[in-house]
Each structure stands twice: as C-alpha cells, then as structure tokens.
Amino acid sequence: MRYSGRIFDGVSLWENAEIEIDETSGLIEYIEDVKNVEEKYKGLTFLPGLIDTHMHFFGTASYSLLDWVTTSDVLLTIRSVNDARRLLNAGFTTVRTMGDKVSLGMSKAEKAGILYSPRIVSSGFSLAETGGNDDPKMLDLETAARVSYSYYCDGPWECRKAVRKNLRNGAESIKVYASTSFVGGGLIKDELTTEELQAISDEAHRVRLKAASHAYGASAIDNTIEGGFDSVEHGLGLTEEAAEKMLKRKIFYVPTLAVYNRKREDVNPYRDEIIKRHLEKEVNIAFNSGVKIATGTDYVGSDNEPHGNNYIEALLLSKYVGPLEALKSATSISAECLGRPELGFLSKGKVADMIAVRGDPTTDISLLRPENIVLVIKNGKVQKKELN
C-alpha cells in the first residue's frame, strides 16, 4: 500500500511525502519526499496511530469503586469490547491498561486477530498495599481481595510474587499504587515502602518490562523515583527538584490531564487546590525541565466518560506545549514510554500503525476528534477506511 500527502512521522512534518507499507510484514518499507502527492489525499494528514499510555477497561456504568469491582465479568467484557472498537475507530492503535480484570484476555484476543481493538499493552492487575488506594474497604477483606482488580501485597517478596503472577498471566507492563488518590474523598498519603517499590520495579526490569507508578504528592513522586520506576503517573505535587531527577534517570511524566479537567459535581477545596496546582504549574515544570511527557487519559470506560474521545489528553497537553509537541507525545514519546520503540514513528522498518486525519493536526489538535479520522491502519492492515 502506498500513500502520499502531508505526513507527520511522529517527530517532524513532511509537507509532500510518500509512504509504502508492506501488508505481509506489517512494517513500513520507506518514507521519502516527493514532488507530487495524489489528489485524493490532499487536505489530509497521515500520522502514526495514537497511543493512550494510561487507561483502564472497567466497563462499568458509573464512576464508582464499588461498581468497578462488582460489575459482572460478562457485562464488563461486553462493554469493554465496545470501548476497544470505539478506540480503534478513533485512531488509537495502542493502549496501555493500568489495572483491570479484562485487558489481559482482550490483549490475547487482539493478538490472535479475533478482537477489533487497539494493540493492548496490559498491566494485568495493579499492585497495591493491603488497605491501599483501590481496596474496596466497604467489603470484608477476603471478598475485596477476590473481586478487586489489584493484587494486595506487603513486603518485598509478596510484591515480587504479585509481579510474577501478572507475568504468568501475560502482562506486558507493571502498574503500582505508590499513594492513595482522591477516590473515597480522603487525604493523599504514600503507599508501599521504597523497599517494596524497588522490589517491584526490579522484578519488572528482570524481564525488560516498564514499571509505572501512580503517585499523588511530592513524597510519593520521590519514592517512585527512588523505587526505580520508569514513569510517574498523575504526578500531582511535582517539584523542580523531582523533575530534575526524572530527567537524569529518563523517567516519563504522564500527567493524565483529561481526568483533572473532568466536570466535578461536588466541591472539595483540598482536592481542588491540588488539582489547580497540577494544571497551572506542574505540567510546565515537567516540560520546561525537559522531562518527556506521555499521553494518558486515565479514562476507565464508564457511561459518563466512554472511551473514544481519548484524543482530549493531547488536546489539553497542546495548551501547554503546542500542537506539534503534543502530537509527538501522543505518538513517538508514548511509544518510548511503553518501551516499544518500534511503534509511534513512521520510518523504514517500524510497525505500520498509521492513521489519516482531515486537516492539519500539527496546528490544531482538535482535528483528532473521532469523526475526523478517515483511515486507520494497524500492523500494516487497514482497519477503517473512509476514503475513496
């Protein structure tokens, strides 16, 4: 397959270029400058498939912890399959899940070619301490452990075992809770000791997987850095000192702006102040210090926030870093964050995940809205085509 036109390759823009995709290998044959582009592709922009590095397939109707853990597996799977379809049609060719009950199975189905879905880099179950962030404490301990999407582990060896259970089940990423969050309305506090965090990241790195850490608060971010993690997720409370350390250690920042821009019905001055600082200061601290920012929505796939509009993360990020930089984040930088450099970049030998958009998203990210995506190619195979 050969396409020609305006191409954003994941890093820079080619005004008139041609790209050749080998359907059999699923790889890109070449990309090169040309004088003339095909008439039918004029006005479009080709770019790498979009990546959401932080999301969940909770497949629930409401945004509530109890619902997340008690919705039946059948129902949440059906809802999640629909979410996967919407994501792929919206131009997302890769997503990373950060703890849920269905994404390991969905990832296997996608690899087997029996699920219409983005490629799913699944973290399997998240890891948390007993009584930790997403432990549904309204249930008794045994029931909570049985229905949760987290493994609760205490002490380095239990933590290593929890990683190994995920690996045994096919996880391709590891996600940990290094702090609480605002779910449940409490104050934020650190979770898991540095020793436990180090055990988890070490166990992930032994099999060359990336380890991601949910961190709310400056000390949780510090523990994440000292714990040897590859990305700080959410990262509320980021300081310039922490950003400097992250830059040195090549740790990614995933500010999950989409969830913090969500309309909230309740008022919580404590929470709202922390979010305000995150949105007004911390994203700029990360960007100005040179830390790489990846796109992750933290959408869970509930009725009030269905998957499909995940481009919003790049749109929000573009307000800080500009559209071109935000597009890099949503493609090549996110691929790097996942430890998958073969993705997110259109050049010879890379995996042919490519989409086409009406207009030029390198100047306006809102053009990435789902109805504007006219072509989706994953692994060199056309998934959606609304072109002549």
Ligand SMILES: [Zn+2]
């Ligand atoms: Zn999350």
